[in-house]
Amino acid sequence: MRALLALVALVMLSAARDPILVPEVSQHEVDLQQGFTGTELLLFGAILTPEGSRAAQDYDIVVVLKGPTQSIVLREKEKVAGIWINAASTEFRSAPSYYAIASTRPISEIVDDKTAAIYELGLQWLQLSPIGAINPDEQARFSAGLVELNRKNGLYRQEEGGVQVSEQVLYQARIDLPSSVPIGTYTAETFAISDGRVVASASSRVEVRKLGFERAVANFAEGYGFAYGLLAVFVSVGMGWLAGRLFALI
Amino acid sequence: MDVYLPIANLSVNGLVIVALGALTGILSGMFGVGGGFLTTPLMIFYGIPPTVAAASAASQVTGASVSGVFAHTRSGGVDYQMGSVMVAGGIFGTGIGALLFNLLERLGQIDTVINILYVLLLGSIGGLMAKESIQTILAERSGVPLAARKRRHHPMVASLPMRWRFYRSGLYISPLAPLLLGVATGILTMLMGIGGGFILVPAMLYILGMSANVVVGTSLFQILFVTMATTMMHALTTRAVDIVLASLLLLGSVTGAQLGAQFAQKASPVRLRLVLAVIVLLVAGRMALGLGYRPGDIYTAAPL
Numbered sequence: 001m002r003a004l005l006a007l008v009a010l011v012m013l014s015a016a017r018d019p020i021l022v023p024e025v026s027q028h029e030v031d032l033q034q035g036f037t038g039t040e041l042l043l044f045g046a047i048l049t050p051e052g053s054r055a056a057q058d059y060d061i062v063v064v065l066k067g068p069t070q071s072i073v074l075r076e077k078e079k080v081a082g083i084w085i086n087a088a089s090t091e092f093r094s095a096p097s098y099y100a101i102a103s104t105r106p107i108s109e110i111v112d113d114k115t116a117a118i119y120e121l122g123l124q125w126l127q128l129s130p131i132g133a134i135n136p137d138e139q140a141r142f143s144a145g146l147v148e149l150n151r152k153n154g155l156y157r158q159e160e161g162g163v164q165v166s167e168q169v170l171y172q173a174r175i176d177l178p179s180s181v182p183i184g185t186y187t188a189e190t191f192a193i194s195d196g197r198v199v200a201s202a203s204s205r206v207e208v209r210k211l212g213f214e215r216a217v218a219n220f221a222e223g224y225g226f227a228y229g230l231l232a233v234f235v236s237v238g239m240g241w242l243a244g245r246l247f248a249l250i
Numbered sequence: 251m252d253v254y255l256p257i258a259n260l261s262v263n264g265l266v267i268v269a270l271g272a273l274t275g276i277l278s279g280m281f282g283v284g285g286g287f288l289t290t291p292l293m294i295f296y297g298i299p300p301t302v303a304a305a306s307a308a309s310q311v312t313g314a315s316v317s318g319v320f321a322h323t324r325s326g327g328v329d330y331q332m333g334s335v336m337v338a339g340g341i342f343g344t345g346i347g348a349l350l351f352n353l354l355e356r357l358g359q360i361d362t363v364i365n366i367l368y369v370l371l372l373g374s375i376g377g378l379m380a381k382e383s384i385q386t387i388l389a390e391r392s393g394v395p396l397a398a399r400k401r402r403h404h405p406m407v408a409s410l411p412m413r414w415r416f417y418r419s420g421l422y423i424s425p426l427a428p429l430l431l432g433v434a435t436g437i438l439t440m441l442m443g444i445g446g447g448f449i450l451v452p453a454m455l456y457i458l459g460m461s462a463n464v465v466v467g468t469s470l471f472q473i474l475f476v477t478m479a480t481t482m483m484h485a486l487t488t489r490a491v492d493i494v495l496a497s498l499l500l501l502g503s504v505t506g507a508q509l510g511a512q513f514a515q516k517a518s519p520v521r522l523r524l525v526l527a528v529i530v531l532l533v534a535g536r537m538a539l540g541l542g543y544r545p546g547d548i549y550t551a552a553p554l
Contacts, residue, residue, distance in 0.1 A: 229485025240316030
C-alpha cells in the first residue's frame with residue numbers, strides 16, 4: 001500500500017515537472033527613423049519538456065512587453081468657475097512608458113489576483129509606485145486614469161486571447177508598437193501558467209532607438225541647444241528669403 | 251507621405267503639415283500677420299505635443315516674415331529706430347516669457363493659461379477689427395465719411411517721461427512706450443508661439459499713433475527678430491524645437507505667403523480685415539468652447 005502511494009506520488013511529481021520556454025522576438029531592434037509609422041512585433045517560441053520534447057500538455061501562455069519605467073506627474077482636470085483646469089495631481093515613480101500584455105485566455109481565468117499582482121499580469125496590476133499620502137480610493141482613481149490615458153494613446157494594451165498556441169508546443173503573439181513609442185530597452189517576458197501557477201518564465205530584450213538622422217537631430221537638440229537654435233533660425237530665414245527670390249523671378 | 255518627427259517623437263503625414271503651413275502662409279501674406287495664432291492650435295489639434303507645437307511655430311513665423319521685411323525695406327516702410335527699440339523690448343520679453351513658461355509648466359497650468367490668453371486676445375482684437383471694418387464698409391456704402399480720429403496717440407503714452415524723435419513714424423514720444431509694447435509681444439510670442447502681429451499692428455496704430463505707411467513693415471521687422479529670439483530661447487530652455495516639423499511648416503508657409511501677398515494686392519484692404527477678423531473670432535470661439543466643454547482626456551501625464 002505504501003509502495004503504491006509512493007508510486008502515485010512519483011507519477012504526479014513527474015507530471016508536474018516544469019516545462020521550459022524557448023522565446024524569440026521577431027526583431028530585437030526597433031529603429032525609429034524616417035518612414036517609421038509604428039510596427040508589429042511578433043513574440044513567439046516553444047514550450048518544451050526539460051528533455052527537449054513536446055510538452056504535450058495545455059499551458060496558458062502570457063507575454064508581456066514592457067518599456068523602461070519613468071517618473072511622471074499625472075494631473076486631473078476639474079471644472080472650476082466654468083472652465084476645465086488641472087486641479088489635483090499625483091506622482092508615480094515607476095510608470096512603464098509602454099506596456100503590452102497578451103494571453104491565451106482572460107487573465108482572470110488563468111491566475112488569481114494575488115499571482116497576477118505579483119507578476120504584474122494585466123493593466124490593473126501595474127506597480128506604478130504612487131508617491132504622497134493619498135488615500136487608496138484616490139490612488140486607484142489616478143492609476144485607472146493613467147492606464148486609460150495611455151491605452152487611448154496606444155501605449156498600454158491588453159489583448160486577452162492575443163496568444164495562439166499550436167500543437168501544444170508553439171506559441172505566438174503579435175504586439176503593435178505605435179509611432180509614438182518611447183525609446184529605451186524593453187523587456188519581453190513570457191510566462192507559462194498551469195493551474196493558476198507560473199511554471200516557467202523567460203525573458204528577452206528589445207531595443208527601441210532612434211537611428212541616423214533622427215538620432216543626430218535629437219542629440220544635437222539635447223546637447224547643443226545654442227547651435228541647434230542657430231541652425232533652426234538659419235533654416236527659417238534662408239527658406240523665407242529663398243521663397244521671396246524665387247517668386248520675384250516668376 | 252509619412253514623416254517621423256525626431257523631437258516630437260511621432261510620425262505625421264508631412265503633406266498635412268505642409269498644407270497647414272500653406273494655409274497660415276496665405277493668411278500672413280494677405281493680412282501681414284504671422285499666422286502663428288492659427289498654426290499652434292491646429293498642430294495641437296492634429297496631435298503634436300503643445301510644447302513642441304509652440305516652439306516650432308515661432309520659426310515658421312520667422313520664415314514667413316523674412317520676405318515681407320525685404321519688400322518693406324525696399325519701399326522704405328521700416329522705421330529702424332522704432333523697430334530696434336521694440337526688438338530690444340521683445341528680446342527681454344522672451345526672457346520673461348521663458349521664465350513664465352517654466353513656472354506655469356511646473357504648476358501644470360500652462361495649457362489653461364495659453365488657452366485663456368488665446369480666447370481673451372483673439373476675442374478682443376478680432377472684435378475690434380470686425381467693428382472697425384464693418385463701420386468703414388457701412389460708411390463707404392452710405393457715402394458719409396467716418397469722423398477723423400481726434401488724437402494721435404493714447405494719453406498714457408504722452409505722459410511717459412523722456413522723449414525721442416522717431417522721424418519715419420512721425421512721432422515725438424517716449425521710447426518706453428514701444429519698449430513696453432515689445433516686452434508684451436515678446437512674452438506672448440514665447441508663451442503662445444505667435445508672432446504677435448495681430449496685436450502689434452493695432453497697438454502701433456491706435457496706441458502709439460504711428461504713421462500707417464511704416465506700421466506693417468516695422469511690425470514685421472520686430473516680429474522677425476523676436477521670433478528668432480524665441481526660437482533660440484526654446485532651443486536653450488524647453489529643447490522642443492523640432493527642425494523637421496519647422497521645415498515642413500516653412501515649406502508651406504513661405505510659398506503660401508507669396509501667394510497671399512499677390513492676392514492681397516487685388517483685394518480691398520477693408521474687406522481683407524473683415525475676413526481676418528472673422529477667422530480670428532472663429533479661432534477664439536473654438537478655444538472658448540474647448541475651455542468650457544468637458545475635455546476628452548481628464549488626465550494628462552508629464553515627465554517629472
